[in-house]
Amino acid sequence: MRKIWVGTGWKMNKVLAEAEAYALTLREFVELESPKAEVFIVPPFTVLRKVCDLLKTAPVKVGAQNMHWEERGAHTGEISPLMVKDCGAHLVELGHSERRAQFGETDFTVNKKVLAALRHGLSPLVCVGETASEKAFGVAKESVVRQVKISLRNVPENRIGDLMLAYEPVWAIGESGTPAEPEYANSIQGFIREAISELYDDKIAQQVSLLYGGSVNTENASSFVKQAEIDGLFVGRAAWNVDGFIQLIQRVEKGP
Ligand code: PGA
Numbered sequence: 001m002r003k004i005w006v007g008t009g010w011k012m013n014k015v016l017a018e019a020e021a022y023a024l025t026l027r028e029f030v031e032l033e034s035p036k037a038e039v040f041i042v043p044p045f046t047v048l049r050k051v052c053d054l055l056k057t058a059p060v061k062v063g064a065q066n067m068h069w070e071e072r073g074a075h076t077g078e079i080s081p082l083m084v085k086d087c088g089a090h091l092v093e094l095g096h097s098e099r100r101a102q103f104g105e106t107d108f109t110v111n112k113k114v115l116a117a118l119r120h121g122l123s124p125l126v127c128v129g130e131t132a133s134e135k136a137f138g139v140a141k142e143s144v145v146r147q148v149k150i151s152l153r154n155v156p157e158n159r160i161g162d163l164m165l166a167y168e169p170v171w172a173i174g175e176s177g178t179p180a181e182p183e184y185a186n187s188i189q190g191f192i193r194e195a196i197s198e199l200y201d202d203k204i205a206q207q208v209s210l211l212y213g214g215s216v217n218t219e220n221a222s223s224f225v226k227q228a229e230i231d232g233l234f235v236g237r238a239a240w241n242v243d244g245f246i247q248l249i250q251r252v253e254k255g256p
Contacts, residue, residue: 002209004225005164005232006249007040007125008239009065009093019047023054025242029249030058037232037252041245042093042125045079052088063091063125066099069112081120091123095151097170107150114151118159125164125234126151127213128192132171140169144188145195157200164209166234167192172214173236179215182223182230189229218244221251 014022023041030039040061043051052062064087068078084092094117095110110126117124128147130140148165155163167189172180180188189210197205212224213234224230233252239245 002207002231004037004252005040005209005211006035006037006235006245006252007042007061007063007211007232008235008245009042009096010044010240011065011098011236012044013240014043014047016047016050019043019051020054022242023051026060026245027055027058029246030060034059035249035253037249039249040091042091045087048084048089049087056088061090061123062088063093063123064089065093065096066105067092067094067113067117067122069109069116081116081122084122085120089122091125091164092117093125093127095147096127097129097168097173101170107147110147110151111153114163115154118155118162123162123164125166125211127166127168127234129168129170129172129214130188135169135171140188141191145191148192148195149199152196152199157204160196160200160204161207164211165192166211166213168213168234174215175237177215179217179220180212182220182227185212185224186227186229189227193229216248218247218251221248222254225252226255 042063042065064084067084068075068080071080071082094113095105099105114124128144130143134140134143169180193205196208209231211232211234212230216233216235217238
């Protein structure tokens with residue numbers, strides 16, 4: 001049985017006071033309710049250390065939104081795996097579609113970052129998803145499988161369990177996005193698992209947690225997690241307010 005994950009990426013939101021208030025309310029909730037789901041949050045770098053400190057003893061994992069693959073050097077504006085680790089983070093989000101579209105992230109750089117994260121004891125959360133035109137041209141499967149195969153290249157099979165993937169169709173993300181049909185997301189996630197099985201084997205493919213992201217909210221959350229291939233949710237807007245995040249966790253806890 002794979003775990004169920006519920007996480008949120010804050011993107012470019014929240015200054016320190018807002019981040020602290022969020023983390024403290026979330027801490028109180030998880031300590032009181034002990035949710036069965038694995039809860040994680042991915043704040044911006046500027047508040048990462050503080051949020052990690054506040055949640056140190058709580059059952060909440062904390063991640064960074066990006067990372068360079070080198071440990072140090074002349075890379076102005078970048079953050080290294082050593083720095084992310086030093087903040088106390090457990091995981092690192094890699095290859096989000098906004099980073100691909102706005103900052104030139106490619107499957108090849110994602111692959112370098114995945115390997116660097118694993119070397120430094122961070123769990124990579126790799127985001128993949130087809131664009132609207134790839135979907136319209138009938139190559140959603142091909143696009144997503146390609147992203148997965150390149151991102152995972154040279155990941156040793158005994159480390160696959162440390163990695164998570166989030167299927168986030170680009171057309172489903174953000175203000176202008178529409179959520180995927182749960183059955184559609186499930187079928188693409190099935191292709192992702194098949195691709196991992198081709199790279200390794202079926203047993204290993206079954207270990208990987210595959211999350212869905214893109215316009216998830218309290219209304220549609222349970223329809224996604226009841227799908228066989230969906231092991232959790234990666235949420236943006238609906239969880240930027242801590243009450244919204246808590247409601248989502250409660251929705252998932254209740255089950256389908
Ligand atoms: P959204 O973002 O929930 O606001 O659509 C999802 C994501 O980008 O991970």
